[in-house]
Amino acid sequence: MKRILLFVLTNVAVVAVLGLVASLLGVNRYLTSSGLNLGALLGFALVMGFGGALISLLISKPMAKWTSGVRVIAQPGNADEAWIVDTVRHLSEKAGIGMPEVGIFDGEPNAFATGAFKNSALVAVSTGLLQGMTREEIEAVLGHEVAHIANGDMVTMTLIQGVMNTFVVFLSRVIGYAVDSFLRKSDENSSGPGIGYMVTTLVLDIVLGFAAHMVVAWFSRHREFRADAGAAQLMGRKQPMVNALARLGGLHTGALPQSVAAMGIAGGMGKLFSTHPPIEARIAALQASSV
Numbered sequence: 001m002k003r004i005l006l007f008v009l010t011n012v013a014v015v016a017v018l019g020l021v022a023s024l025l026g027v028n029r030y031l032t033s034s035g036l037n038l039g040a041l042l043g044f045a046l047v048m049g050f051g052g053a054l055i056s057l058l059i060s061k062p063m064a065k066w067t068s069g070v071r072v073i074a075q076p077g078n079a080d081e082a083w084i085v086d087t088v089r090h091l092s093e094k095a096g097i098g099m100p101e102v103g104i105f106d107g108e109p110n111a112f113a114t115g116a117f118k119n120s121a122l123v124a125v126s127t128g129l130l131q132g133m134t135r136e137e138i139e140a141v142l143g144h145e146v147a148h149i150a151n152g153d154m155v156t157m158t159l160i161q162g163v164m165n166t167f168v169v170f171l172s173r174v175i176g177y178a179v180d181s182f183l184r185k186s187d188e189n190s191s192g193p194g195i196g197y198m199v200t201t202l203v204l205d206i207v208l209g210f211a212a213h214m215v216v217a218w219f220s221r222h223r224e225f226r227a228d229a230g231a232a233q234l235m236g237r238k239q240p241m242v243n244a245l246a247r248l249g250g251l252h253t254g255a256l257p258q259s260v261a262a263m264g265i266a267g268g269m270g271k272l273f274s275t276h277p278p279i280e281a282r283i284a285a286l287q288a289s290s291v
Contacts, residue, residue: 041173049166057158061101061115061122068112070103070124080130084142088123091143094234095150097121104130109248113145114154121149137244140231144241147230153223160219164212172204173197213273220275225285238286245286249279 064070076082081104088102098119109129115121123145130138148154180197228245232238276282 041170045166045170045173048169049162049164053158053162053165056161057116057154060154061120064112064114064122064124065103068105068107068124070105070122072101072103072122083135084125084130084138087139087142088146091139091146091234092149095146095230097146097150100146100149109133111141111145113148115149116154118149118152121154123149133244133247136240137247140235140240140244143231143234144227144244146234147227148223151223151226151230153227156223157216157220160216161212164215168205168208168212172201172208175204176201217273217275221277224276225282228282228286229289232286232289238289242283242286245279245283249283 065072073081073085076085084104085102089099092099098121100113100115100121100123103122103124105124105126107126107128109126109132111123111125111129113121113123123142125138125141129141133141176197179200180194183196184194228241229238231241235241
């Protein structure tokens with residue numbers, strides 16, 4: 001609940017700062033004279049940046065189940081399922097969080113955690129991961145996902161995404177109005193946004209959206225190191241997590257749906273846009289840690 005409150009307050013603060021900066025620089029007066037209602041734009045940016053990200057967070061668990069085909073283990077059907085549930089329960093108790101739902105999905109080696117609240121989250125592992133790893137390595141992966149939940153990473157990632165969305169919406173439309181006003185300054189009979197506004201806004205939504213994703217991905221990569229260390233702490237030693245990462249490095253990991261990709265044990269492509277650091281860097285960080 002504290003993180004959600006922080007999420008709301010941060011987005012409100014971002015909008016307030018944008019409005020203050022626009023007023024101090026005189027952008028407010030210029031844009032108002034050009035036909036842009038800055039107050040309405042700030043409200044729109046808040047709704048788009050905050051509202052969309054919050055809805056995405058609240059529906060993250062059912063969406064993950066649906067898009068990944070997760071089968072929740074309501075009642076273990078065999079010894080392996082019973083072991084997975086017991087392991088997650090043990091790790092969750094050590095982490096001080098409520099017991100998450102536990103599920104299995106078909107696919108190449110991977111796992112993820114999701115959910116809006118740390119005491120009612122979901123941890124899911126793939127059949128490929130269960131078949132390709134030892135139990136100790138699987139436990140380390142489960143510890144990694146439980147650490148994500150205990151750290152509140154789902155809410156924090158949503159917070160950062162919401163802030164970035166707010167900046168993208170606000171800046172693209174402010175610049176769009178400025179460009180449109182310049183292009184139509186000799187047209188005294190014009191009213192409403194023109195083609196300059198629409199094209200500029202569309203282009204900047206894409207360009208700034210990529211820049212925003214780079215910021216989110218950068219934070220996500222740093223958060224992975226913390227979850228690796230969290231798994232080592234939950235298990236009392238780091239070698240199982242090191243072994244699990246080394247094993248992942250030699251496997252073809254499966255792609256996860258976009259809604260949970262950042263919470264997977266592995267994933268991402270391209271250095272700037274990847275949500276996960278290289279396996280080698282994660283292993284090196286763990287080996288250098290004091291856990």
